[in-house]
Structures are given as C-alpha cells and as structure tokens.
Amino acid sequence: AGLAxxxxLDLGGLLDRPGARLDAPARLGELAARPIQTNGDALELLDELALHLYQLLAGRDFDPASIPEVLALTLGNVGDHGPLTATLTYACRELCPNLDATTDEIRHLLAxxxxRYVPxxxxxAPSRGQAHILPTGRNFYAVDPRAVPSPAAWTVGSGLAREVxxxxxxxxxxxxxxVAISVWGTSNMRTQGDDIAQILALIGARPRWHAQSRRVEGVDLIPLAELGRPRVDVTVRISGFFRDAFPHVITxxxxxxxxxxxxxEPEDQNPLRRQYLADLAGRLADLPPDEAAARAAYRVFGSAPGTYGAGILDLINEGNWTGDGDFTRTFVNWGGYAYSxxxxxxxxxxxxxxxxxxxxxxLHNQDNREHDILDSDDYLQFFGGMIASVRHLSGTQxxxxxxDTSNPERARVRDLGxxxxRxxxxxxxxxxxxxxxxxxxYKGGLEQTATVDYLFGLDATAQVAHDFMYEGVAQAYALDPENQAFLRRSNPWALQAITTRLLEAQGRGLWNxxxxTLHDLQNLLVESEGLLEERGETARPSGGGA
Known part of the structure; x- marks a missing residue:
C-alpha cells in the first residue's frame, strides 16, 4: 500500500478490478520500461518494484540507514515515501532479524x-499479516476459546456472509x-473464529463481548428490521479437533x-423456525415432545466422541465405491453425531x-495461501464428502x-469450480x-502423486474437474519426458501410482x-510395473493423508 x-495509485481499486483499463501516469511506464495499460499491469509493476527494493536492501544487509538510498535508486524522487519508509524500516529492524532466527527451531526442539525451557x-499464519508470531521455533499457544469469535473475526466473517x-x-x-458449512479447528485458531462469525451472521445473530476481557458472553439475535433479509438455516459439520478445542463455541x-x-417472527423470514416447526409436525411427530424438540434443533454435527476424520479418503484409496450413495453412507456414518x-x-x-x-x-473457507485444495485430502473428505452427500440426498447438485480470507481485508467467495x-x-x-x-x-514425486490423488478425489466427490485438467496432468506428470525421467529415477512408485490413478479416472467415467493419451498411459503402466519388478519392488501406496 505504501508503494502504491x-x-x-489506489491499491484497493487495482485489486478490485485487475482487468480494468488504467490511465497510468507516464512515470509508471518509465519505471516498468513497458506500457502500463491495465490495473493488472500496475499490480505486476508493484510486485517487481517491491522485489527490487528488498533485493537492494539485502545487498546492504538490511541496514535501515540505507533506506533513503534504496528508495532513490528504485523510485527516484517520485511521490511521498513516508509510509513506504516506515514499512521498510519495520522490515529491516523487526522482520529480517526474526526471519534470521529460524535456527531457533532446531535449537529449541533439542532443548x-x-x-529444558522453550520460549x-x-x-x-505469517502470510496472513500475522508477523507478530515471528520468530518461529517457539512453544506456541493458540487462542482462548471463550474469545472466539474475536471482533476482528466478526468483521471478516460477517463480510464473508454478505459475499455469500x-x-x-x-x-x-x-x-x-x-446452507451447510464445513468447519475445522486449526483454521479457526489462526483466524480467531472467521467461520463462526460467518455462521452467526448468516443466522442473523451477533456475538456479545465483555467490555474488558473481550471474551464472548453470549449472542443476540439481530432484529429482522435491522438485518434487512431473511435468516439462513445453517447446518455445521465440525472436525474432531474443533469439537475438542472449542466446546464453548458449539454452545x-x-x-x-x-x-x-x-x-x-414470520416463517418466511425465518427458515430455522419454519423447518423446526415442520419437523415437529412431520418427521418427528411420533416422538416424545422433549426428544422431538431436541432433534429438530440439531444443527452442529461431527464424528463420534473420541474419533476423527470423515472416512472418505479410505473409501477412495481402497477403490471401494461406486457412486454418491457410498460417499453419503460413509460421510453420514462418520459425521452424523449431534453436538449442542x-x-x-x-x-x-x-x-x-x-x-x-x-x-x-x-460452504468451506480457507484462511491462508500456504496450501490449497489439491494438496490436502481434508478438502475432498469434508467439503467434497458433504457436496456428494447433499447431491445424493437432495437429487440436485x-x-x-x-x-478465501487469506487477505482478511479483502475476503473473496468463489465457486468451487x-x-x-485457479x-x-x-x-x-x-x-x-x-x-x-x-x-x-523422492518427496517431490510423492507430492506429485498426492496432487493427482486429491484432484481425483475432489472430482469424484464434488464433480469439479474438466477433461482438459486430467489431460494436462497426464501430459505434465506422466508423459512429459523430463518429469517422467525424474520419476523413473527418484520415485518409480509415484510414476506407477500417477498412471494408475489417471487410468482409474478414465475407467470410472470421470475423464474422457x-x-x-489413453494408449500412452496404458503402455506406461506396463513399463512402470516392469521397472518395479526389475528392482524387486512392489508398488508403494500413493499420496494420501494431510
């Protein structure tokens, strides 16, 4: 922002509309040595200039006294350097020493x-603007569950609800x-409750914080007149770790x-009440009143006490499924336990x-860009499993x-496809x-295998991959001469696993x-099996596990 x-330049405006035309000052074109015609061009230039600033500072051992010289070399005398100087000073005096202290990770582990004592x-997540957690290598503490969601999380989560x-x-x-949402414990520790704030905002309730401690004392319904819309009936599937770490939040x-x-309230403005009354009068009418009232109000579900996971990964890895019915049976059996x-x-x-x-x-949210939906099996298990179950039980995708709250100030909602x-x-x-x-x-081959496995699993459950994606993966991972040679040399089990998984996608009708390509993959599978036999090895399991 300081550089913009x-x-x-208005950084917010550039980020909001990266493809829009930009009436750029001539100075920008001079700095870039190329035309700057769109907001995206300007963003690219800002990245290049920021990198150049830090490269120059690195060459001067991040000495704060060199900042004026570095700014002059990069930007000349253009603009107000005050905010930018403050940012670079912070980087030199705080960030750089803290990043250099990564050696503490080994030292404190051994301690x-x-x-012995570990600080x-x-x-x-440092990538989410939380530079205060540095240096790493400390005995980290998480968050007070009674302070979730925090006021900052309420700002982000209620914004997400509006976007949805x-x-x-x-x-x-x-x-x-x-609406149904999948919620994890680790992400809510990092965000102090973005997901919880989104759930409350959708329902039309707001947290009530204690003025001094900032702990959450309860929730208040937002009046419909103030809310300006109907409430939303939200079903929550929590992870096992969330269940253990946040019992107060479940309450x-x-x-x-x-x-x-x-x-x-009018039932057309309150789907929760409408569904509650409908269940009492219909699905649960033959039960004792107290039991029927409790069951009609269940909205938080998870795995049985003392158990974890969603069961979908084992189903996929064993190939023991034929369709959505199998995913639904597993997802419900593993996660159909009510918490209140x-x-x-x-x-x-x-x-x-x-x-x-x-x-x-x-719904599902991701709070940082340190990983993505195709490098963890949890997305296909919890998010994908829920999508497949809804599709099977409702008959409609x-x-x-x-x-995406990786930038808390600019939360975004995308379709999963x-x-x-992306x-x-x-x-x-x-x-x-x-x-x-x-x-x-070897680990690089395993990461490639996991990526193929997770693409396959997410497609099997959520139906998100197009033919050109499988084709691209086949060409880049299995059939590319350079990558194929790497896998043959470093991890032949990965080569066989990738080929097998791609052929399974074709066999199950996920990919045409x-x-x-099909002929080349079939031949490669035979070759890879022969390669493992020559080495006296059997195929090792592919990717799986977050």
Whole structure:
C-alpha cells in the first residue's frame, strides 16, 4: 500500500478490478520500461518494484540507514515515501532479524527434547499479516476459546456472509434458505473464529463481548428490521479437533440456533423456525415432545466422541465405491453425531441426513495461501464428502462456494469450480512448481502423486474437474519426458501410482481422454510395473493423508 501510494495509485481499486483499463501516469511506464495499460499491469509493476527494493536492501544487509538510498535508486524522487519508509524500516529492524532466527527451531526442539525451557509465542499464519508470531521455533499457544469469535473475526466473517448472500442472489435470484458449512479447528485458531462469525451472521445473530476481557458472553439475535433479509438455516459439520478445542463455541452456535427457532417472527423470514416447526409436525411427530424438540434443533454435527476424520479418503484409496450413495453412507456414518449445549455426540445420523437433504448451498473457507485444495485430502473428505452427500440426498447438485480470507481485508467467495481451476493453473501444471518440486527427489514425486490423488478425489466427490485438467496432468506428470525421467529415477512408485490413478479416472467415467493419451498411459503402466519388478519392488501406496 505504501508503494502504491508513493506512485499515486489506489491499491484497493487495482485489486478490485485487475482487468480494468488504467490511465497510468507516464512515470509508471518509465519505471516498468513497458506500457502500463491495465490495473493488472500496475499490480505486476508493484510486485517487481517491491522485489527490487528488498533485493537492494539485502545487498546492504538490511541496514535501515540505507533506506533513503534504496528508495532513490528504485523510485527516484517520485511521490511521498513516508509510509513506504516506515514499512521498510519495520522490515529491516523487526522482520529480517526474526526471519534470521529460524535456527531457533532446531535449537529449541533439542532443548525441549532435553527437558529444558522453550520460549512461548503465539500461533498463526505469517502470510496472513500475522508477523507478530515471528520468530518461529517457539512453544506456541493458540487462542482462548471463550474469545472466539474475536471482533476482528466478526468483521471478516460477517463480510464473508454478505459475499455469500450476494453471490447466491445474483446466481439464483433469491437468498439461500438452507446452507451447510464445513468447519475445522486449526483454521479457526489462526483466524480467531472467521467461520463462526460467518455462521452467526448468516443466522442473523451477533456475538456479545465483555467490555474488558473481550471474551464472548453470549449472542443476540439481530432484529429482522435491522438485518434487512431473511435468516439462513445453517447446518455445521465440525472436525474432531474443533469439537475438542472449542466446546464453548458449539454452545454459542446452539444458543443462536435456539434463539432463532423460538423467535416470534414470520416463517418466511425465518427458515430455522419454519423447518423446526415442520419437523415437529412431520418427521418427528411420533416422538416424545422433549426428544422431538431436541432433534429438530440439531444443527452442529461431527464424528463420534473420541474419533476423527470423515472416512472418505479410505473409501477412495481402497477403490471401494461406486457412486454418491457410498460417499453419503460413509460421510453420514462418520459425521452424523449431534453436538449442542446439552448433547455431546448423540447418534443423530437420521437428522444429519434430513439436514443435508434440504441443503441448497455448501460452504468451506480457507484462511491462508500456504496450501490449497489439491494438496490436502481434508478438502475432498469434508467439503467434497458433504457436496456428494447433499447431491445424493437432495437429487440436485448444490451450489458450492469457497471462501478465501487469506487477505482478511479483502475476503473473496468463489465457486468451487473456479477455485479448482485457479489452483490447477497456478500450481498443478505450473512448470515453475513442477521444476521446484523435482529438486526434492523422492518427496517431490510423492507430492506429485498426492496432487493427482486429491484432484481425483475432489472430482469424484464434488464433480469439479474438466477433461482438459486430467489431460494436462497426464501430459505434465506422466508423459512429459523430463518429469517422467525424474520419476523413473527418484520415485518409480509415484510414476506407477500417477498412471494408475489417471487410468482409474478414465475407467470410472470421470475423464474422457484423447485416444493417444489413453494408449500412452496404458503402455506406461506396463513399463512402470516392469521397472518395479526389475528392482524387486512392489508398488508403494500413493499420496494420501494431510
């Protein structure tokens, strides 16, 4: 932002519309030595200038006294350097020494193993603007569950909720009534509760914080007149770690659900109350009143107490599935246990099916750019498993939105298909990533295998991959001469696993390959099996596991 300001640019405007035409000052073209015609061109120039600034500082050992010289060499006398100078000074005096202290990771690990003191420090993601957690290598602490969601998380999460509602109305002409969201514990530790804030905002409730401690004392329903829209009926699938780490938050969500269900409001403005009354009068009418009321209010589900995971990865790795029915059975059996203020893991698989069967929109959020949806099996298990279950139980493919809060000030909501395509283009078939991962030898081959496995698994559950994606992966991973030679040399098991998985995608109808590609993969599979036999080895398991 300081660099953009020094050049007379509005960084927010550039980020909002990267493809828009830009009436750029002549000075920008001189700095870039090329025409600057769009906001995207200006953003690219800002990246280049920032890199140049840090390269010059690195050549001067990040000496704060060299900042004026570095700015003059890079920008000349253009603009106000005040904010930029402050940023570079912080980088020299704080960030650089803290990053140089990464050697503390080994030193403190050895100290901990020897029973000696390890300094404490906060957890978080430096790439998300949390530079205060540096240096790494400390005995990190997480977050007070009673302070979740924080006021900052409320700002981000309520913004995400607005983005979701606006996008759904733009695509369908109406706001969503029933939504399901997958929530993890680790991400909410990093964000202090973005997901929880989004859930509360969709319901139409806001946290109530203690003025001094900033702990959450409860929730208040936002009046419909102030809310300006109908409430949303939200079903939450929590991870096992979230269940263990945030019992207070489960109670908080349940309080919001109960308040909404018992609010004296028109049913067309309160889908939670409408569904609650419909369940009491229909699906649960034959049960004792207390049991029926409890089951009609279940909205938070997870794995049974003491258990973890969603079970989908084992199903895919063993090939023991034929369609959405198998994914649904596993997803519900593993995650159909209800949690509330009064219940802790009650078997409620029938209620979970009912909730999923009426879902219109499935959500998941990612809070940083240190990983993506195709380098962890958790996305295909929790997010993909939920999508497949809703599709099977409702008979309709739900809308699938992926929230990106890697920049908390500019939270974005994308369709899952858009996000998959973004990751495919930016990493999966990016020659720079492939070249870099090959430097890691055997582990590089394993990472390639995992990427193919996770693309396959996410497509099997969420139906997001196009034929050209599989074709691109086949050409870049299995059939590219350079990469194939790398795998033959460094990890022949990975070569066989990648080839096998791609052929499985074709066999299951997920991919209709070009005839020559299919022929080449079939031949490669035979060759890879022969290569392993020559080495006296059997195939090792592919990628799996986050």
């Amino acid at each position: 300001g020094a050049l007379g 901990g193993l020897a029973g 404490a420090g906060p957890s978080g 509602l606006a996008r759904h109305e733009q695509e369908t002409g109406a706001p969503p009534q029933r 908080l969500i349940d309080d919001a659900v109960q308040a909404a269900m018992h609010a004296d 203020a009064a219940e802790h893991g009650t078997d409620a698989r029938d209620d979970f099916r009912a909730r999923l069967g009426g879902t219109q929109l499935v 739900p809308l699938r939105y992926f929230g 858009e996000e998959t395509l 990751v495919y283009r930016s990493r999966v078939v990016n020659p720079k990533w492939l070249s870099g991962i090959r430097a890691h030898g 390959p070009q005839p020559e």
